[in-house]
Amino acid sequence: KTKFVSIASHEFxxxxxxxxxxASLIKQYNDRREHxxxxxxxxxxKSSVDQxxxxxxxxxxxxxxxxxxxxxxxxxxxxxxxxxxxxxxMSGMLKSGQQLLIDCKFDVADIVSDSRILRNVLFNLIxxxxxxxxxxxxxxxxxxxxxxxxxxxxxxxxxxxxxEDQKHMFDRFFRASNSGNVQGTGLGLNxxxxxxxxxxxxxxxxxxxxxxxxxxxIIPNTTNENxx
Ligand code: ADP
Numbered sequence: 001k002t003k004f005v006s007i008a009s010h011e012f013x014x015x016x017x018x019x020x021x022x023a024s025l026i027k028q029y030n031d032r033r034e035h036x037x038x039x040x041x042x043x044x045x046k047s048s049v050d051q052x053x054x055x056x057x058x059x060x061x062x063x064x065x066x067x068x069x070x071x072x073x074x075x076x077x078x079x080x081x082x083x084x085x086x087x088x089x090m091s092g093m094l095k096s097g098q099q100l101l102i103d104c105k106f107d108v109a110d111i112v113s114d115s116r117i118l119r120n121v122l123f124n125l126i127x128x129x130x131x132x133x134x135x136x137x138x139x140x141x142x143x144x145x146x147x148x149x150x151x152x153x154x155x156x157x158x159x160x161x162x163x164e165d166q167k168h169m170f171d172r173f174f175r176a177s178n179s180g181n182v183q184g185t186g187l188g189l190n191x192x193x194x195x196x197x198x199x200x201x202x203x204x205x206x207x208x209x210x211x212x213x214x215x216x217x218i219i220p221n222t223t224n225e226n227x228x
Contacts, residue, residue: 078110104142125215130156161207201220
């Protein structure tokens with residue numbers, strides 16, 4: 001808990017001061033009727049609040065996971081539609097010139113999984129791909145099904161992960177030595193790992209420092225399992 005409090009106070013400070021400074025600037029620009037600058041700062045407030053919400057959600061998820069209070073609720077998902085929604089929801093986070101390129105080959109119309117958990121997992125991986133890549137770098141998402149499984153890959157051409165840090169990636173609070181001043185708590189991947197364990201799936205990655213990273217996700221497709 002001490003660690004949580006120290007992370008929270010540290011990670012909350014940056015977005016909170018951005019909100020405060022943008023709010024005062026909006027007031028000044030409003031007096032001078034500078035509309036472009038006003039919208040820029042409104043956007044900054046929105047993304048700072050998104051960041052704060054993200055951190056709080058991570059804290060809550062981890063709390064629930066640790067107490068064993070997360071139930072898997074399987075439902076029928078249309079994978080194409082599901083990924084379109086994820087893409088739509090993430091588009092506001094992209095840096096300038098970044099693109100989310102999705103290439104999915106499903107030979108079934110529906111898959112069965114827990115959409116809330118799956119969304120949360122993909123959000124985490126994609127937002128990392130965005131955060132740890134420069135402007136103009138593409139992010140590729142590929143997926144396919146087969147053999148009672150669904151596979152997702154999230155690939156970026158970002159900063160990569162130094163070899164010596166790779167073994168700690170799923171540890172709670174761990175941040176790689178090259179994470180620099182990118183905002184983060186080191187909780188996201190730990191949460192992802194726990195969710196994937198709950199789904200009975202697996203997650204791995206390969207990364208080259210300075211070149212990019214690819215995460216491989218495999219989860220069971222309960223439809224096919226049931227048919228067996
Ligand atoms: P956070 O991003 O909040 O720090 P995560 O648990 O999501 O926490 O990730 C842990 C660490 O792993 C990050 O701090 C970063 O150093 C590294 N990391 C995660 N995803 C990537 C990626 N796609 N490219 C490079 N480094 C990454």
